[in-house]
Amino acid sequence: MQEPAAGPADPVVRLAGVSVDIERVPVLRGVDLTVHRGESVGLVGPNGSGKTTLLRLLATLLTPARGQARLFGAEFGSRECDALRPRIAFVGHTPALYAQLTLRENLRFLARLTGRPDAAADEALALVGLAGVADRRAAGCSQGMQRRTDLARAVLTEPLLLLLDEAHTGLDSSSAPLVEALMAQVAARGGASVVVSHDRPRLTAAVDRLVEITGGRAVENTVEDAVVSVVEREGV
């Protein structure tokens, strides 16, 4: 897969004073956030604070009303930024699966759309522990199985920016390491992950640092131990 043209010094995400309005209502206000290559960032905040909106912005599904937003140095809306879209994986709250297709068909469809062999789809399903049920229709699968299939979709597309909303919802404790394994894969290829979860202990254990959104107005690092190492690394 083609790597972004940006230099190695460019962070994966750089938001400076970014505001997002939805239906003319301000949802994010003056957000500053930098996510470096190799990092895994946990996003926390109360219901309605703007976590999903921030993930949707990072997925380039929303346009900033104000401020500057860059992915690997490419300004949002530019041709360079659009070219990076196939390298963004966004796993939302609800499974992005065709209910009437089997898990294998869902993955193979995505593989063909993205120019990958069927074997890559089967490998991704095996990686999330679903090889044995690959021929079940998605509609007949449990929430956790559907969730794992969504994670397999993210594995398949080899993302450089992994965005997980409600990362731990529907996953039992034995499946939680999958999220961490996926984030580690992304970090190893020089990408980064931004992950929302209401399971704060699990999230804290899985990420390099936590970032908190308060009323959509600003993004601040929390003072938990997980944050300190990154702050020190950045020399802040």
Ligand SMILES: Nc1ncnc2c1ncn2[C@@H]1O[C@H](COP(=O)(O)OP(=O)(O)OP(=O)(O)O)[C@@H](O)[C@H]1O
């Ligand atoms: N499509 C939309 N139309 C109108 N308002 C919206 C829309 N999407 C989000 N909002 C509003 O933006 C604010 C932030 O929503 P968002 O879903 O980003 O919050 P969140 O932090 O992810 O919440 P939760 O923890 O409940 O999932 C809320 O006040 C919400 O009502």
